[in-house]
Amino acid sequence: MKNMIVIMSLVVVLAAGLTFQLSRHPHKWQGVDESVVEKFAAASGHPARPPFINTDQGDLLLFFFLVAGAAGGFVAGYCFRDLFPPNKTD
Amino acid sequence: MSRRLSLAAASLLAIFALPSTAHAMHISEGILPTQWWVLWYAVAIPFVAWGLRDLRVKSAREPFFKPMVGLIGAAVFVVSCMPIPMPSGTCSHPCGTGMAAIFIGPALTVVVSSVALLLQALFLSHGGLTTLGANIVSMGVAGALVGWSVFRLTRRMGLPPWGAAFLAGMLSDWATYATTSFELATALHGTGSLLHLFTAISVSFLPTQLPLGIAEGIVAAGVYTFIATRRPSLLHCLGVEPSPPACVCEEKPGSRP
Numbered sequence: 001m002k003n004m005i006v007i008m009s010l011v012v013v014l015a016a017g018l019t020f021q022l023s024r025h026p027h028k029w030q031g032v033d034e035s036v037v038e039k040f041a042a043a044s045g046h047p048a049r050p051p052f053i054n055t056d057q058g059d060l061l062l063f064f065f066l067v068a069g070a071a072g073g074f075v076a077g078y079c080f081r082d083l084f085p086p087n088k089t090d
Numbered sequence: 091m092s093r094r095l096s097l098a099a100a101s102l103l104a105i106f107a108l109p110s111t112a113h114a115m116h117i118s119e120g121i122l123p124t125q126w127w128v129l130w131y132a133v134a135i136p137f138v139a140w141g142l143r144d145l146r147v148k149s150a151r152e153p154f155f156k157p158m159v160g161l162i163g164a165a166v167f168v169v170s171c172m173p174i175p176m177p178s179g180t181c182s183h184p185c186g187t188g189m190a191a192i193f194i195g196p197a198l199t200v201v202v203s204s205v206a207l208l209l210q211a212l213f214l215s216h217g218g219l220t221t222l223g224a225n226i227v228s229m230g231v232a233g234a235l236v237g238w239s240v241f242r243l244t245r246r247m248g249l250p251p252w253g254a255a256f257l258a259g260m261l262s263d264w265a266t267y268a269t270t271s272f273e274l275a276t277a278l279h280g281t282g283s284l285l286h287l288f289t290a291i292s293v294s295f296l297p298t299q300l301p302l303g304i305a306e307g308i309v310a311a312g313v314y315t316f317i318a319t320r321r322p323s324l325l326h327c328l329g330v331e332p333s334p335p336a337c338v339c340e341e342k343p344g345s346r347p
Binding site: 021028029030031032033035036037038039040041044045046047048049050051052053054055056061064065068069072073075076078079080082083084 | 116117118119120121122123154157158160161163164165167168171173175179180181182209211212213214215218219270274277278279280287290291294295298299320321324
């Protein structure tokens with residue numbers, strides 16, 4: 001019960017902090033490739049063009065990022081257990 | 091209690107950093123003129139070949155080397171997909187190449203970076219196929235060489251391992267972005283001053299990359315400390331630290347339960 005209260009408090013603090021930050025910075029949180037790389041490229045007359053395989057359409061990109069995260073996490077976990085088996089230290 | 095708290099903190103961090111559109115240092119498709127992207131491919135290819143040779147030689151020598159490369163490669167792929175919000179109101183992702191270079195060396199770091207960048211260019215609309223060579227040079231080659239050199243140099247100067255790992259992680263991140271600035275400036279300066287454009291791009295990166303580089307240094311130091319505590323023989327066998335007299339390098343990777 002005590003642990004649950006601590007965890008829920010953390011979630012509330014995080015959500016409150018996030019709400020405050022997001023309201024202070026509307027329309028921001030761009031990546032530096034947009035705010036720096038593409039800005040300078042466009043100013044120099046070489047704007048970015050869509051990628052050859054454009055997955056940035058609706059929720060498709062979210063799906064690919066989720067698959068990438070899951071696959072990367074699985075490979076990392078599999079190799080981690082090989083290198084650091086449970087209950088084994090030098 | 092502390093374990094549960096750590097788990098909760100890790101879960102919150104994971105939720106906060108859930109994959110979404112990652113827009114960061116990678117140079118997007120179409121930005122570099124043809125002669126420049128061809129040049130950066132020519133620079134990158136020998137390093138990739140060096141890394142592939144290194145992988146063959148070291149895998150034949152050490153049984154645990156492939157799982158180590160798999161673990162580091164997956165970590166580089168995941169962290170370089172992860173946009174992190176910075177106090178400046180922008181997002182950027184860490185590279186992980188400084189940390190990777192400490193453990194598997196600069197050559198193999200180029201290989202794992204290349205694989206990560208290729209997958210991102212193909213499926214995640216992040217970076218580009220024509221700009222892949224330039225992105226390999228900035229994230230793989232520059233990040234790895236700076237991280238590895240800083241770690242080795244500072245260890246020789248007597249810095250504690252966690253301090254050396256911190257500096258390697260931090261400086262490799264900054265080196266990556268400095269190289270990206272150089273690549274952009276050389277290709278885009280036209281009749282203007284190369285130095286002026288390089289400075290302008292680097293300064294624009296600063297508010298985001300300064301804190302992110304420090305965070306990357308902290309992560310590199312944490313990972314080093316974890317391995318040094320949990321399985322120090324790995325560091326000796328990988329050549330990260332000098333081997334003690336009884337080094338168990340022939341030990342096979344742990345059997346699965």
